Amino acid sequence: GAVVSQHPSWVICKSGTSVKIECRSLDFQATTMFWYRQFPKQSLMLMATSNEGSKATYEQGVEKDKFLINHASLTLSTLTVTSAHPEDSSFYICSAGRLLNTEAFFGQGTRLTVV
């Protein structure tokens, strides 16, 4: 199957700083990538849909100025959490798809802890 790689797998940062998370599709071109956030014992909540070469589409309630998404190429999307607060601590997961209505491939997730 297709491989999606996330980096870093975990990160600790201080309040007020920014953190960038990368999502790469290693063996296929992903025109669309998705960013999810997952709090402990909860489901994955879609934050935004990232399309290569265009602006991301954010879900309701997700601050686009706080969670900056860049999808500069067909194999890389980045999520930057700006001015991080402790409540931003969560598990962030990306996924990538090749075509509409096919399986989405997930990265291994990034555990963000803001102290």
Add this chain to the structure above:
Amino acid sequence: GESVGLHLPTLSVQEGDNSIINCAYSNSASDYFIWYKQESGKGPQFIIDIRSNMDKRQGQRVTVLLNKTVKHLSLQIAATQPGDSAVYFCAENMRGYNKLIFGAGTRLAVHP
């Protein structure tokens, strides 16, 4: 069971028994469904999918059933093994929208 607050419903089964995990999806326009398995600290892992023009699909030890009338999806795992212990999520893709929406999840605990 119902998902209440922060606690995932848990299904406890004996090793070797069959497991049935249920999911109610939200949108009648959804036309593609996937079951994922998530182990602690990892991303979701694809198990099996089904399109809305089908009501049953079988894989290796797993079967997915789709009832569009009541918007219900189930995952059956045959001869459940300790390695099946994880949280299971159903996800739906709405027709015309290229995104997956996840259900609440069920924790499967397999006891020897």
